[in-house]
Amino acid sequence: MKLILTIAARYLFGKKTTNAINIITWISIIGMSIGTAALILILSVFNGFESLLSGMLSNFNPDIKITLAEGKYISKDSIDAENIKKIAGIERIAFTLEETSFFDYKGSQEVGIIKGVDDDFMKVTGLDTSLITGAAKFGQETEFGIFGSGMNTKLSVNPSDGFTSATAYMPSIESKGPLAKDFTALQFYPSGTFSVGSDVDMQYVLVSYNAVNNLLHLDNHFSALEIKLNPGASEKKVLTSLKALTGDKFIIKNRYQQDEGFLKIMNIEKWISYLIACLTLLIIAFNLVGSLWMIVLEKKKDIAILKSMGLTKSGIKSIFLSLGLLISVIGLLVGFILGIILYWMQKEYGLISVPDGFMIDAYPIEMRWPDFLIVTITVIVIGFIASLLPSLRAGQISAFVRQE
Numbered sequence: 001m002k003l004i005l006t007i008a009a010r011y012l013f014g015k016k017t018t019n020a021i022n023i024i025t026w027i028s029i030i031g032m033s034i035g036t037a038a039l040i041l042i043l044s045v046f047n048g049f050e051s052l053l054s055g056m057l058s059n060f061n062p063d064i065k066i067t068l069a070e071g072k073y074i075s076k077d078s079i080d081a082e083n084i085k086k087i088a089g090i091e092r093i094a095f096t097l098e099e100t101s102f103f104d105y106k107g108s109q110e111v112g113i114i115k116g117v118d119d120d121f122m123k124v125t126g127l128d129t130s131l132i133t134g135a136a137k138f139g140q141e142t143e144f145g146i147f148g149s150g151m152n153t154k155l156s157v158n159p160s161d162g163f164t165s166a167t168a169y170m171p172s173i174e175s176k177g178p179l180a181k182d183f184t185a186l187q188f189y190p191s192g193t194f195s196v197g198s199d200v201d202m203q204y205v206l207v208s209y210n211a212v213n214n215l216l217h218l219d220n221h222f223s224a225l226e227i228k229l230n231p232g233a234s235e236k237k238v239l240t241s242l243k244a245l246t247g248d249k250f251i252i253k254n255r256y257q258q259d260e261g262f263l264k265i266m267n268i269e270k271w272i273s274y275l276i277a278c279l280t281l282l283i284i285a286f287n288l289v290g291s292l293w294m295i296v297l298e299k300k301k302d303i304a305i306l307k308s309m310g311l312t313k314s315g316i317k318s319i320f321l322s323l324g325l326l327i328s329v330i331g332l333l334v335g336f337i338l339g340i341i342l343y344w345m346q347k348e349y350g351l352i353s354v355p356d357g358f359m360i361d362a363y364p365i366e367m368r369w370p371d372f373l374i375v376t377i378t379v380i381v382i383g384f385i386a387s388l389l390p391s392l393r394a395g396q397i398s399a400f401v402r403q404e
Contacts, residue, residue: 004315007306008322011295021298024291029331032288035281036335036379037342042277043371044343046270048364050263052197059130060196061258062094062226064238067251073097073221080245081225087241089233094120095222097212102169102183103205105155105190112151113203114168114186116212124228127194127206134159134192138208144191150202152193159190166190168205170215186215198262278378285386292324292390296397303397317391324387325380332379336372343367 012025068074076095085093098115119139122128128136137144145166147157157166168186188207195201213221229238235254242252256263296303303316343365345351350362 004318004322005326007319008326011299011319011323012326021291021294024287024294025327028285028287028291028327029334031284032281032328032331032379032383033334033338035277035284036332036375037339039274039277039281039375039378040336040339040367040371041342041365042273043270043374044339044365044367045363046266046273047366047368047371050266050270051366052364059126060194060198060200061255062124063229063235063255064227064242065253065258066225066227066242066246067223067253069249069251072099073216073218073223074225074250076220076222079225079250083245084225084227084242087238087245089229089235089238090227091230091233092120092124092228094118094124094226094228095209096121096224096226097209097216097218097222098204098224099170099212099216101205101215103151103155103166104169105157105166106164108155110151110154112148112205114212114215115204115206116209117206118209121206121209121226124226127196130194130196131192132195134190136206137191138206139210143186143188143207143211145188145205145207146192146194147190147206148201148204149193149195151205152190154202157190157193159192162189164189166205168207168215172217184215184217186211278382281379281382282385285382288324288327288383288386289389291327292320292387293393295323296320296390296394299394300397303394307397313395316397317395320391320394321384321387324390325383328379328383328386331383332376335379336375340367 066079081093081095084090095118096115098113101112101114103110103112103114117138121138122136131146132149134146136146147155147159151157152159155166158164165187166189168188169183170185172182172184186207188211194206209222213219227238227242229235239252239254246252306316307313342351346362346365353362
């Protein structure tokens with residue numbers, strides 16, 4: 001094996017009779033390097049977006065969320081909140097109540113979701129870190145609300161205008177009389193705007209929990225129980241304890257399950273982009289096929305001599321397979337170095353910026369060590385496939401070379 005690798009290295013770095021072979025060989029190495037860098041950077045950019053958006057959504061979604069399996073509203077009497085608080089690993093719980101509503105502000109009208117939150121909601125989710133204007137003022141004598149950035153734009157809300165109220169309308173569910181109104185209304189004053197970078201911004205308006213209960217003519221009902229875990233708590237153990245305590249009437253979701261659809265779409269886009277880049281690398285690998293084929297043609301006499309000295313057909317094929325893999329490994333290492341340099345430049349200087357109007361100035365990027373393993377396997381497999389045909393051709397060369 002050592003002899004085969006030595007000969008392969010000699011064929012790669014040794015002087016060749018035709019200078020074009022050297023040029024094509026180094027073009028192959030450069031192509032594999034660029035392809036490798038592209039693969040690792042594609043995965044890193046998607047990792048960056050996934051971490052960015054997941055982190056922002058974590059400011060709105062709790063660690064664990066409990067909802068009713070069937071129906072909308074849960075009576076507080078139907079769930080043992082005190083015993084839930086006592087489960088090891090749970091730091092805090094919050095009751096929330098949400099429903100689709102019709103909003104009006106200075107003649108601008110929009111359908112969205114009104115969400116009633118209690119005093120613990122901000123501590124459970126950390127939404128206060130996503131406030132971009134104003135402040136959250138829940139549970140005061142005057143009713144206040146905070147708008148998602150998208151809803152704020154659609155309704156043209158001015159949070160600094162403390163004299164103009166917004167109104168949320170809900171169909172009345174009380175018995176109709178001759179003087180009964182078709183809708184119940186809740187007036188509240190905008191106190192701030194939040195942004196978590198998702199559809200949440202386009203739909204949600206947050207007010208106090210009691211206000212939404214009154215708007216829906218309910219008494220101590222909620223649509224979700226949102227839970228924050230202690231740092232270092234075992235999510236699996238907490239979920240098991242919650243399922244044992246709540247039974248089959250409730251659905252319990254962790255943070256991933258709450259955003260499962262969104263994260264699955266992100267992963268699908270990530271791996272489709274990766275496959276497209278792999279196809280590009282496969283096309284680049286045709287240079288490798290060409291360079292190996294030319295080396296085989298140049299080394300016909302060497303191959304004949306090696307065979308006459310006793311090297312088997314499989315040994316000859318191994319030399320050129322090793323040569324192809326050696327080119328691939330060099331391209332891989334150079335590509336990793338190039339990818340890491342570009343990663344550092346993007347991280348430090350925002351080499352590629354995003355258009356104005358986004359929450360970030362440059363594309364987010366995050367390298368993960370498993371991606372290096374995936375890219376390594378991909379490049380080696382493509383290099384092996386590209387080396388097969390030239391190595392088979394080398395194995396067919398006779399041990400006798402006829403000189404014209």
